[in-house]
Amino acid sequence: MNQIPCLGLNFLAKCSESHITEHFLFNLETAISGLAVFIAIYALVLEKRFQVRIALKKHTQKKIIGMIIVIFILTFIGAILPFIPGYAPPLLGYPIFWEMLASFLLFFGIYFSFRLFKPIYKLTKKEAKNLNIYAPHTTSKYQDSLNLILKESEYFWNDFLKKTINDEELRETFIIYFSQLDFLKMATKSHKILIGTINFVSKNRVKNITHIEDFLRKLILSSLDQSESILSDDLISSYKPITQYILRECKLDLIIFGDTRELFFLKTNSKNLNQLCEYLIEIFHMYLGRKYHYQDDEINYTDLINIKILENMLDFFKDSINLVEDEKRRKLLNKLSHHYTNLQKLDEEKSTVLANGIYDLLENYASEKDWSKKPEIERLSLIDLHRNYIECNEFTKKIFKERLLKKIVGSTDTEEKEKYFYNLIGYYPMMVPIYFYIYGNELFSEKTRQDNLIFHLTILKTMQENLPKLAVGKIQEYFDEINLPQNEDDIKIVKNRAQKIMSDIFPLSVFYDKDKNSITYFYSGKENHDTILLNETKEQNKIVFEKK
Known part of the structure; x- marks a missing residue:
């Protein structure tokens, strides 16, 4: 029997019995070769990287399986026709017809197989329906399956977002399954999903896309809480192009940082609050108008500041910085104080919000602070914070001084007294260290500016009246806790120690x-110091220094 070349399977000709015709052998080899092709295709189906794509194209997969069955049936018919006795009917009785029909369908099968493994760029109705069915099972599983659906969704993400606007079922799938925490965590590493969502929201503001805006907000806030994400990598870079694009080009600040509840949950659930604060400080500096390139010199970014966002960010820092360890707290305060931004042109309303926010932050900071630890680092950070955020314009200076004065001196208004009742029980000294750190050099320089003189005199007169009372109270507390010695010299030593207990409401330099x-006030060691006499200051209505 002659050898019949067919995909290397002609060994079957040698092994065949004589009653099997060459024609039958050819068809058998063709069928086996076709089976080998489709087994190879099916092996690809089992590949993990194609699982999501095939699940979304189940209708195409069913077509291919149907074609395989039809091809085998046609090949079988063509193989057995020569064995049927009698006259062959026209066309249908000839094996070549069935063989050509099977070959024709084989090409169609290859075409549909190509479509099966081709990425989806636009979702058809059937693919969208399959996504609604498949997403709940994949997004709730382990990391590998999340990564698979994430990689696949990158291809059709823009079309997916567009279709969620009008397709209620697809929108529900997006809100429930693609906005859940595990998927968001994976999506923070996808540049296509981040930029695609930013561009979509930026270009479709007029449409009802609240669900997409919510997703973008959660995606960006989740990125800030990840050490490895597209946005976190951007924030530690020099020019921060993605962050600038979000805030300055697309102006999405209100969408991302406008919801105080989201910021609260972010702070509460953060696994690394210190890192989160560092990233938000970088964003805060940019939002206030920090310039990263010489071409930005003519651009006034402070016009883009939204008062609500400014309040939300300052509230976040006020509540969050105190929650980290003491050493990290100092570093965060130092990082916040250096922003290199010109705020001279900030209008009165924004300046008022800024000054109130910085004051609240310092008051909250002072309430938790042990002033005996590393005072020099503290002093420099507070001076920089005041210089950059408060001394920047007249509005911020005025508001900050009013708040500080009301805290230390109190108010003559009855309602204000009730509001600031802690001034009446000696709670006010917690802001005294802040006062001395910021204004100490000016106060003791004997060159106090006239516009600040009333401010300082008001505080000094309050101290003249209240500090002796506080000292008596603290000394008595000290005596109550120890047993007084019998010896007069020892009693004198104890009394001196008791008087020094007042130092806990002052910086170490005061x-x-x-x-x-x-x-x-000690400048550098005990040799260089100046002393203000409080009684004489009140009597003469000017700052009176002790003569050396």
Whole structure:
């Protein structure tokens, strides 16, 4: 029997019995070769990287399976026709017809197989329906399956977002399954999904896309809480192009940071609050108008500031910075204080919000602070914070001084007294260290500006009246906790120690003397210092220094 070449399967000719014709053998080899092709295709189907694509194209997969069955049937018919006795009917009785029909369908099968493994760029109705069925099972599983559907969705993401506007079922799938925490965590590493969503929201503001805006907000806030994400990598870079694109080009600040509840949950659920604060400080600096390139010099980014966003960010820092460890807290305060932004042109309304926010942050910071630890680092950070955010214009200076004065001095208004009742029980000294750190050099320089003189005199007169009372109270507390010695010299030593207990409401560079009712400010060591006499200051209505 002659050898019949067919995909290397001609060995069957040698193994065949003589009653099997060459024609039958050819058809058998063709069928086996076709089966080998489709087994190879099916092997690809089992590949993980194609699982999502095939699940979304189930209708195409069913077509291919149907074609395989039909091809085998046609091949079988063509193979057995020569064995049927009698006259062959026209066309249908000839094996070549069935063989050509099977070959024709084989090409169609290859075409549909190509479409099966081709990426989806636009979702058809059937593919969208399959996505609604498939997404709940995939997005709730382990990381590998999440990664698979994430990689696949990158191809059709823009079309997916567009179709969720009008397709209610697809929108529900997007809201429930694609906005859940595990998927968001994976999506923070996808550049296509991040930029695609940003562009879509930016270009479709007029449409009802609240669900997509919510997704974008959750995606970006989730990115800030990840050490490895597209946005976190951008924030540690020099020019921060993606963040600038979000805030300055697309102007999506209100969508992302406008919901105080989302910021609260972000702070509460954060696994690395210190890192989150660092990223948000970078965003805050940019939002206030920090310039990263010399070409930005003529652009006034402060016009883009939204008051609500400014309030939300400052509230976040006020509540969050105190939640980290003491050493990290100092570093965050130092990082916040250096922003290199010109805020001279900030209008009164925005300046008022900024000054109130910085004051609230410092008050909250002071309430938790142990002033005996690393005072020099503290002093420099507070001075920089005040210089960059408060001394930037007249509005911020005025508001900050009013708030500080009301905290230390109190108010003559009855309602204000009730509101700031803690001034009446000695709670006010917690802002005294802040006052001395920020204004200490000016206060003791003997060159106090006239416009600040009333401010300082008001505080000093309050201290003249209240500090002796506080000292007596603290000394008595000290005596109540120890047993007084019998020896007069020892009693004197104990009393001196008791008087020094007042130092816990002052920085280490400031000392209060109860006997003289005076405050001494040490510049560098005990040799360089100046003393303000509080009684004489009140009597003469000017700052009176002790003569050396």
